Amino acid sequence: MTRWPLPVPMQRALELAAEAAAAGEVPVGAVVVQAGRIIGEGRNAPRALHDPTAHAEIAAIRQAAAHLGSERLGGCDLWVTLEPCPMCAGAIIHARIQRLYYAAPDGKGGAVAHGARLFDQPACLHRPEVYGGMGEGESAALLQGFFRERR
């Protein structure tokens, strides 16, 4: 049996997550896609950059918005290897991301299907379509390997 391949944006997000791990950062990667083309990429880097906001999603969103010359990313999709935290879910709302694809769930830090469930809040200004689970095994393996080494 050959396993169905992951979509290219999730493959790239997983590569970015592996790069984060190699740099000593929690392995999370993200890309922003517009019309099938990657226009923003990011990986976790708060330690190296001395920036508590330097999550993968924030970096990918900032790069895509700079590329488009617009604070809104309507029609763009975000692919990320881990369920977004409240900060990143909030940025996804501000950026008007159309579809969110995330790989592994985050029962402790996530704010999409767990915790604050930001997109389900009555006052939420923009709700992306949300698809979870693609690449979950690959992402969870990266995270588990990273935290196992550090214990």
Added chain:
Amino acid sequence: MTRWPLPVPMQRALELAAEAAAAGEVPVGAVVVQAGRIIGEGRNAPRALHDPTAHAEIAAIRQAAAHLGSERLGGCDLWVTLEPCPMCAGAIIHARIQRLYYAAPDGKGGAVAHGARLFDQPACLHRPEVYGGMGEGESAALLQGFFRERR
């Protein structure tokens, strides 16, 4: 009667909010204070910077973290003219801000005393002390003036 003066950090945050309004951005300003000294400042600038994450609090936190060479701002206080949104409240958690002072409440977009109430979530990793209301009138006047002009 002479009105009791606002603390200097909130005065400065209000100045930054007024600068944002003059630049055509929603008037919100923020400063980070460590041991009585301002080490980070920011104002809303998503339109000019083409960056949906360029809120006042994010800018102030990033500047303070770069100044200290650390992703954690333990022992630092954040002063901001409006109740933080989910993105900014999430950044406050990641940065380990000790005390949050905000001026005006935000019943629609706020995530501290309204909506997701992020610091009250059971899984919240860090809870700052929160003080609201100082400078509320001044901040609300700036916001109302800004939106009145644009209607």
